[in-house]
Amino acid sequence: MTTLHDMSVAQLAQALQTKQVSAVEVATAFLARTGGNPHNAFLDIDSEVTLAQAQASDARIAAGTAGALEGVPIAHKDVFVTRDFATTAGSKILSGYRSPFDATVVQKLGASELGGAGMVSLGKVNCDEFAMGSANENSAYGAVTNPWDTSRVPGGSSGGSAAAVAARLAPAATGTDTGGSIRQPASFCGITGIKPTYGRASRYGMIAYASSLDQAGPMARTAEDCALLLSAMCGADLDRDSTSLDVPAENFSAKLGDSLAGLRIGIPKEFFGEGLAADVRTAIDAALKTLEAEGAKLVPITLPRTELAIPVYYIIAPAEASSNLSRFDGVKFGHRAKDYTDLVSMYKKTRAEGFGEEVKRRIMTGAYVLSHGYYDAYYLQAQKIRRMIADDFQRAFAECDVIAGPVAPTVAWKLGNNASDPLADYLADIFTLPASLAGLPGMSVPVGFGEGKMPVGMQLIGNYLSEARLLNVAHQYQLATDHHLQKPEGI
Numbered sequence: 001m002t003t004l005h006d007m008s009v010a011q012l013a014q015a016l017q018t019k020q021v022s023a024v025e026v027a028t029a030f031l032a033r034t035g036g037n038p039h040n041a042f043l044d045i046d047s048e049v050t051l052a053q054a055q056a057s058d059a060r061i062a063a064g065t066a067g068a069l070e071g072v073p074i075a076h077k078d079v080f081v082t083r084d085f086a087t088t089a090g091s092k093i094l095s096g097y098r099s100p101f102d103a104t105v106v107q108k109l110g111a112s113e114l115g116g117a118g119m120v121s122l123g124k125v126n127c128d129e130f131a132m133g134s135a136n137e138n139s140a141y142g143a144v145t146n147p148w149d150t151s152r153v154p155g156g157s158s159g160g161s162a163a164a165v166a167a168r169l170a171p172a173a174t175g176t177d178t179g180g181s182i183r184q185p186a187s188f189c190g191i192t193g194i195k196p197t198y199g200r201a202s203r204y205g206m207i208a209y210a211s212s213l214d215q216a217g218p219m220a221r222t223a224e225d226c227a228l229l230l231s232a233m234c235g236a237d238l239d240r241d242s243t244s245l246d247v248p249a250e251n252f253s254a255k256l257g258d259s260l261a262g263l264r265i266g267i268p269k270e271f272f273g274e275g276l277a278a279d280v281r282t283a284i285d286a287a288l289k290t291l292e293a294e295g296a297k298l299v300p301i302t303l304p305r306t307e308l309a310i311p312v313y314y315i316i317a318p319a320e321a322s323s324n325l326s327r328f329d330g331v332k333f334g335h336r337a338k339d340y341t342d343l344v345s346m347y348k349k350t351r352a353e354g355f356g357e358e359v360k361r362r363i364m365t366g367a368y369v370l371s372h373g374y375y376d377a378y379y380l381q382a383q384k385i386r387r388m389i390a391d392d393f394q395r396a397f398a399e400c401d402v403i404a405g406p407v408a409p410t411v412a413w414k415l416g417n418n419a420s421d422p423l424a425d426y427l428a429d430i431f432t433l434p435a436s437l438a439g440l441p442g443m444s445v446p447v448g449f450g451e452g453k454m455p456v457g458m459q460l461i462g463n464y465l466s467e468a469r470l471l472n473v474a475h476q477y478q479l480a481t482d483h484h485l486q487k488p489e490g491i
């Protein structure tokens with residue numbers, strides 16, 4: 001049998017169901033790896049909780065009541081609230097916070113007596129504060145390092161999730177994607193991740209950043225694993241999430257084996273322009289050739305408002321964040337300043353102490369673009385262009401079935417590189433933001449290595465509710481290549 005930490009979710013599920021290994025043995029093996037917290041990937045680990053969950057899984061396997069992924073470990077991004085582990089969203093303002101309930105996604109993946117898949121939680125993984133960032137350098141609990149080169153960022157905001165999976169600290173992790181936070185860290189760490197259509201996975205219990213964009217999704221090493229995880233995560237949650245789509249859960253594994261013959265892959269010219277680094281381009285071009293060899297046809301398309309996605313997103317997301325983050329006032333959750341004179345001074349001091357620099361920057365930007373006199377000039381304009389971006393995609397999907405291109409313009413950069421220039425991080429989001437603004441599903445698939453032997457990810461974007469198609473393309477690609485099986489040196 002392959003070493004436990006090298007096994008995929010699918011392999012672990014199989015080994016557990018056929019009792020080749022127990023959930024406690026698997027959990028113990030992973031806990032041994034997360035001890036010492038390599039890459040600063042975890043924010044909360046509690047071996048007693050994990051082992052108790054594993055024992056419960058073993059009991060269900062013995063009783064024949066196991067869930068689909070019973071006993072397979074998973075790590076949760078720290079923006080999902082959890083009852084059994086602390087939840088901070090990477091912020092000091094929530095330090096020590098413990099939720100009285102589990103987020104829907106956590107519940108659906110967890111203990112099967114609650115109707116879940118039966119996965120065992122290894123704890124909570126690091127992320128940018130309130131998921132604001134592209135490098136995981138905005139966490140109040142320190143940056144995460146990239147397992148392929150520890151002098152580089154893992155991407156963000158789900159950097160802890162990506163690093164944990166790449167370093168074999170967990171076979172899979174949850175992530176959230178508002179403007180690229182599943183796809184970009186997956187790309188930077190050489191793993192596979194998918195953000196489903198907006199509304200497919202419940203946002204209940206996912207700490208809100210920008211509610212019209214936030215979406216949960218799985219991060220794992222293979223498309224096959226992502227399909228298993230996504231099948232467990234999705235489904236209508238109409239009573240608890242007002243933007244949940246009223247579409248039933250789907251078995252995303254069902255179409256993985258479909259042939260790619262005749263598939264029309266749209267290649268947006270705006271994704272292959274000047275800003276794209278040559279090493280990334282070379283890897284993407286080679287991947288497209290592989291897909292052509294599988295029978296797909298490349299169709300040139302245009303997404304003319306790609307560049308506008310940056311200013312549009314960086315108006316809308318901070319606007320929503322400034323509203324969402326008003327709930328952190330020192331009264332209801334987490335941190336409260338010690339010295340204050342009256343209520344207003346308590347609010348001010350609490351927020352000044354609790355929020356990091358980037359979060360404050362976004363709250364200020366958001367409050368500004370929503371304020372009287374600027375609302376029409378910025379926020380309203382941004383909303384109009386957002387609609388045009390979504391329409392551009394619909395025109396493109398008249399000519400193609402899926403869209404392919406890079407996830408990010410470069411491979412992972414060095415830690416501290418953009419420390420004095422927050423705009424540099426914003427610009428690097430150019431290829432992930434359009435699909436987020438349109439609410440479309442998107443994924444990242446490892447397609448090789450670029451500068452410094454760093455992983456490169458290819459992005460696949462599909463039309464609404466076409467996750468199964470994206471996973472099918474990614475899976476067929478992974479059957480023909482082995483980039484997703486490579487691992488960082490020494491791991």
Ligand code: GLN
Binds near residue numbers: 178181429
């Ligand atoms: N980098 C983008 C931002 O900072 C996206 C983050 C995300 O998807 N959560 O807002």
